[in-house]
Amino acid sequence: MTEAGLGGSGFGTWSGTYQFTARRLIAARTIEDVRLAVAAGGRVRALGTRHSFNDLADNGATLVTVTGIAPDPVLDEASRTVTAGAGTTYGAIAAWLQERGWALGNLASLPHISIGGAIATGTHGSGSGNRVLSAAVAGLDYVDADGELRHAGRSDPGFDAMAVGLGAFGIVVRVSLDVEPAYLVRQDVYAGLSWDRALAGLDEVMSAGYSVSLFTDWSGESVQAWVKRRVAGPDDAVPAELCGARRDPGPARLADSPVDNLTAHGAAGPWSQRLPHFRADVTPSNGDEIQSEYFVDRRHGPASLEAVRRLAPLVTPLLLVTEIRTTAADGLWLSGSYDRQTLAIHFTWRNRPGPVDGAVREVEAALAPFGARPHWGKVSHLGAGELEPLYPRLSDARALFERLDPQGRFSCRRLERLGVRAIR
Ligand SMILES: Cc1cc2nc3c(=O)[nH]c(=O)nc-3n(C[C@H](O)[C@H](O)[C@H](O)COP(=O)(O)OP(=O)(O)OC[C@H]3O[C@@H](n4cnc5c(N)ncnc54)[C@H](O)[C@@H]3O)c2cc1C
Structure with a gap:
């Protein structure tokens, strides 16, 4: 294991938009290293690849990363x-x-x-x-x-x-x-999907493939759809049109990421090289961005998208891109899709913290009537008061975590603010 002091070292999230206040970083090489780090006492928190955008992983004390432990699959x-x-x-x-x-x-x-x-x-x-x-x-x-x-x-x-x-x-x-x-997936881009058609047939559009993403900056009258379909072979035909939008054979673009860093379009390939948008073998972008995301009940999908569209004059100039996705309901107590079929509305913002902060608050106010749950790893201003009614099992999760960790060794300020751990 290696141990590094972090005081004032400028160690932060991947995007660099949050700097950790933790004083020590322990890079474990074995599970035994993790056991020793925890047994040493004090507050400890796991750190992954630092791709979150807030202080969720931070605790002002010791962080332990397990990314150096051999995968041993x-x-x-x-x-x-x-x-x-x-x-x-x-x-x-x-x-x-x-x-x-x-x-x-x-x-x-x-x-x-x-x-x-x-x-x-x-x-x-x-x-x-x-x-x-x-x-x-x-x-x-x-x-x-x-x-x-x-x-x-x-x-x-x-x-x-x-x-x-x-x-x-x-x-x-x-x-x-x-x-x-293993299965094959083919990814296709449909450009110029009108907002009117998308909103009128949102379920149809979002079910057009195994995995569908809509991209927009909220300006204009149309969005772009990326459709990932499971196919039996490389010659499977795919529709040339999606609700009036034409399949676009040209290179796809995603915010400020270089075109070559995106997974391939227009040809079938292994699931592992089509389901992510970004290729695994290159860095997707320089990370100069802030992200936030909200999960609403799919029944409120069109109304919640309309509510954000009304904010376009505020949102568009601060935005790199919005991605709209769906997920199926699950039974995981703290999942954004707990007990409801979900529409996810994501924002990749330009790295302009002050104005973005204001825009995030406006988006949160606009989506509040739809019971929007924020992504735990992205920027949000909602706290325990707002989250408690949105997550029916939040208090049960808190009780379990308190029982498993009565001294709050794994807690942190953000978990306390969110009502996930008791305030100490
Ligand atoms: C470019 C980009 C694209 C993204 N795309 C998506 C997307 O498509 N969908 C989506 O939902 N999100 C997306 N995210 C957000 C990202 O998936 C989450 O923030 C995720 O938590 C990051 O994982 P990480 O390993 O970096 O975790 P970290 O940011 O390092 O940590 C996040 C949380 O996980 C905890 N944690 C980490 N490791 C462990 C462990 N071993 N044991 C216990 N707890 C642990 C930490 O304590 C912390 O609370 C994206 C982020 C970026 C930067």
């Missing part, structure tokens, strides 16, 4: 699971599975995120029938508040709180994920 074909180190990136496990003819059910837009960090915040991809990535978690090995190695599986009580656990109950060191036989 183990495929169990009988139970259809793969188990790997929590610090492994989705891109790495996806490539490993693909080589062996196996697959995950879905991926987020960025394959560079760690499995442990992604599931902790309920990270999701898209697809009206696809649940958030944490729903594929079959089991977790974690180091508890006493420094002991524990296992929790899907059938254990409280597991539905631990699968989207916000680092609130321990440091996850290995994760088992559901797998299925």
Whole structure:
């Protein structure tokens, strides 16, 4: 293990838009390192690949990263699971599975995120029938508040709180994920999809493929649709039109990311190289951005999109891009899709913290009537008062985390502000 003092070192999130206040970073090389770090006492918090945009991972004390622990993937074909180190990136496990003819059910837009960090915040991809990535978690090995190695599986009580656990109950060191036989995906871009058609037939548009994303900057009368379809072979025909929008064979663009950094369009390929938007083998962009995202009940999809459209004069100049996706309902207590079919409205903002802060507040006010839940890993100003009614099992999750970690070793200010941990 290596240990570094962080005082004033400018160590921050991947985007650099949040600087950690923690004083020490322990880079574990083994599970034993994690046990020793926790057993040493004081406040400890897990850190993944730092792709979140707020102070969720921070605690002003000690951070422990498990990204340096060997992935050691183990495929169990009988139970259809793969188990790997929590610090492994989705891109790495996806490539490993693909080589062996196996697959995950879905991926987020960025394959560079760690499995442990992604599931902790309920990270999701898209697809009206696809649940958030944490729903594929079959089991977790974690180091508890006493420094002991524990296992929790899907059938254990409280597991539905631990699968989207916000680092609130321990440091996850290995994760088992559901797998299925590898499949092919073809990605196509449809340009000029009119807002009117998209809003009138939102469910139809969002179900046009296995995974669908709409991109917009909220100006103009149309959006762009990226449709990822599971196909049987490279010659499968795909529709030339989507609700009046034509398939665009040209190179796709995504905010300020170089075109070459995006996964390929217009040709079938392995699931691992089509489901994410960004290629795993290159850095997606310089990260000079701020992100926020909100989850609404799909029944309120068109009305909530209309509400944001009314803010276009404020939002568009501050925005790199908005992505609109769907996820299926799940039973994970702290998932943004808990108990409801969900529409996700994401904002990649320019790195202009002051004005973006104001715009985020306006967006949150506009989406409040629709019960919008904020992404745990992105910028939001909502606190316990707003979140408690949005997450019916929040108090149950808090009670579980308090029981597992009575001294608040894994807590932090943000978890307290959000009502996920008790205030100390
Ligand atoms: C370019 C970009 C694209 C993105 N795309 C998507 C997307 O498509 N969908 C989406 O939903 N989100 C997306 N995100 C957000 C991202 O998936 C989440 O913020 C995710 O939590 C980042 O994982 P991480 O490993 O960087 O975690 P970190 O940011 O390092 O940590 C996040 C949280 O996880 C906890 N944690 C980390 N590791 C562990 C562990 N081993 N055990 C216990 N707790 C742990 C931390 O304590 C912290 O609370 C994107 C972010 C970026 C920068």
